Amino acid sequence: MSGPDSAETERLSEAIDRIVPALEGFNRFQDPDLAGRQRDTWMAALNEPLPACGEGLEPVLQALIEDIIPYGVRIGSPGFSGWVTTAPTTVGVAAALAATVAGAQRYWVQPFNALETVGLRWLAELLGLPGDWFGVLVSGGSVANLVGLGAARQWAFERIGHDPARDGLPPEPRCRIYASSEIHHVVNRSAAVLGLGRRAVASIAVDEHQRIDLDQLCAALEADRSEGILPMALVASAGTVNTGAVDPIEQMAEIASQYDTWLHIDGAYGLFGVLDPRVTPLFCGLERADSAAVDPHKWLAAPLGCGAAYVRDRALLARAFTLEPAEYLEMDSDASRVESAFDHLGDPPYHHFSPEHSAPSRGVRVWAILKEIGAEGMRERVIRHNNFARHIASRVEADGRLELLAEPVLSICCFRYRPPEMEEDQVDDLNAEIAHRLRAAGTYVPSTTRVAGRFAIRPCYINPRTSLADVDGLVDQVLEIGDALTSRG
Numbered sequence: 001m002s003g004p005d006s007a008e009t010e011r012l013s014e015a016i017d018r019i020v021p022a023l024e025g026f027n028r029f030q031d032p033d034l035a036g037r038q039r040d041t042w043m044a045a046l047n048e049p050l051p052a053c054g055e056g057l058e059p060v061l062q063a064l065i066e067d068i069i070p071y072g073v074r075i076g077s078p079g080f081s082g083w084v085t086t087a088p089t090t091v092g093v094a095a096a097l098a099a100t101v102a103g104a105q106r107y108w109v110q111p112f113n114a115l116e117t118v119g120l121r122w123l124a125e126l127l128g129l130p131g132d133w134f135g136v137l138v139s140g141g142s143v144a145n146l147v148g149l150g151a152a153r154q155w156a157f158e159r160i161g162h163d164p165a166r167d168g169l170p171p172e173p174r175c176r177i178y179a180s181s182e183i184h185h186v187v188n189r190s191a192a193v194l195g196l197g198r199r200a201v202a203s204i205a206v207d208e209h210q211r212i213d214l215d216q217l218c219a220a221l222e223a224d225r226s227e228g229i230l231p232m233a234l235v236a237s238a239g240t241v242n243t244g245a246v247d248p249i250e251q252m253a254e255i256a257s258q259y260d261t262w263l264h265i266d267g268a269y270g271l272f273g274v275l276d277p278r279v280t281p282l283f284c285g286l287e288r289a290d291s292a293a294v295d296p297h298k299w300l301a302a303p304l305g306c307g308a309a310y311v312r313d314r315a316l317l318a319r320a321f322t323l324e325p326a327e328y329l330e331m332d333s334d335a336s337r338v339e340s341a342f343d344h345l346g347d348p349p350y351h352h353f354s355p356e357h358s359a360p361s362r363g364v365r366v367w368a369i370l371k372e373i374g375a376e377g378m379r380e381r382v383i384r385h386n387n388f389a390r391h392i393a394s395r396v397e398a399d400g401r402l403e404l405l406a407e408p409v410l411s412i413c414c415f416r417y418r419p420p421e422m423e424e425d426q427v428d429d430l431n432a433e434i435a436h437r438l439r440a441a442g443t444y445v446p447s448t449t450r451v452a453g454r455f456a457i458r459p460c461y462i463n464p465r466t467s468l469a470d471v472d473g474l475v476d477q478v479l480e481i482g483d484a485l486t487s488r489g
């Protein structure tokens with residue numbers, strides 16, 4: 001093609017072949033992490049003015065290989081335990097590439113559309129979610145929680161004769177969402193987006209295991225009831241991002257039915273924990289909930305941009321999120337009349353069940369991963385990672401210089417360096433400095449948090465590339481840095 005629009009529409013294997021060695025090099029994580037230290041170099045190469053005339057494919061590939069891929073985000077490196085997201089495994093990359101090329105929309109009668117449904121079904125079965133709940137794939141836990149709470153809002157207001165999706169919120173009654181102080185803040189943002197306001201989320205204190213305090217929950221519900229406030233939903237964390245604590249789901253289901261309200265489960269990270277028989281009982285009562293969020297792009301290591309929302313009542317979810325009929329949605333018609341793929345948007349029409357219209361095909365990623373490793377493969381991964389957290393806890397218990405801040409439930413272990421003679425007011429600063437030096441060294445990178453006010457080093461294991469040696473490596477390095485800083489080394 002000549003002229004200014006020189007977009008290459010062929011030579012795909014050539015382009016991919018060119019960048020694959022750089023990607024494989026990146027995935028070995030052998031070189032030190034230079035992204036931060038050499039920021040000026042790659043920024044200078046990338047932060048150019050908009051080209052009036054395109055440069056063609058070649059310089060783009062060159063920049064990808066030289067200036068971008070080598071400085072990529074190293075959350076897939078074996079020693080990285082900082083976030084609750086990781087880099088995809090090989091099959092996820094292959095599926096995402098296939099979806100980018102051949103599944104560029106999730107609509108129509110075609111395999112990528114069908115795999116949205118298969119992926120959701122497999123995921124529900126894997127996690128023990130009721131088979132008749134309706135699922136939809138979205139961009140991640142933020143939107144999955146928004147979908148669950150959007151359904152809750154629809155339910156709560158319909159019951160007082162109001163359609164919030166159509167008419168917005170009435171001035172009265174005020175309504176409230178109840179969640180522990182350890183809840184992920186996307187729940188508060190969902191309340192903002194749904195027009196309730198962040199302040200509509202009542203922050204309930206936690207017990208000594210970082211789980212919602214049920215007495216305080218009931219007290220808040222009771223106080224609000226006497227003020228005529230509408231209880232819209234209880235949110236149970238099935239694995240907090242701070243410590244991995246799982247709220248008492250069964251009791252919360254009981255309270256939800258007692259106060260006639262919705263129970264939503266935020267299991268974005270931790271719902272996969274149900275696969276580890278040692279903690280399965282913590283998830284009892286899951287089937288009594290009304291909605292749940294879970295992120296395949298976390299423990300399942302699907303490429304990022306893949307969350308799932310499940311809601312018990314499909315028709316209700318549609319009322320909360322449906323698009324109004326429109327001429328430009330011409331194919332959005334009746335499923336029986338499929339003559340060509342273009343006759344029908346697919347069944348179910350997923351764009352009626354979340355805030356997204358156009359969306360990438362995501363089911364293929366879930367399908368590919370579960371087809372590759374199966375339910376037992378995923379179970380083994382979850383158990384392995386939960387063992388990593390327990391391994392750290394046992395090393396901490398055995399070492400007088402270390403202190404456990406929360407007993408691991410899932411794959412997170414919160415601990416700190418604390419020699420016995422050290423004053424409490426110095427411990428936070430010392431551990432912040434340890435975390436800082438760990439990051440600067442770059443091999444073992446956990447994140448940090450506070451547990452009951454105390455500064456914690458917080459590794460979270462969901463990365464399929466991490467081995468037990470990496471786990472020990474982190475503890476060894478914490479000890480080494482801590483000893484050096486306190487002149488014990």
Ligand SMILES: *Cc1c(COP(=O)(O)O)cnc(C)c1O
Nearest residue numbers: 084140141142184186241268269
């Ligand atoms: C990650 C996470 C979220 C947010 O999900 P994103 O996929 O980052 O949008 C919400 N809740 C919990 C418990 C999480 O772990």
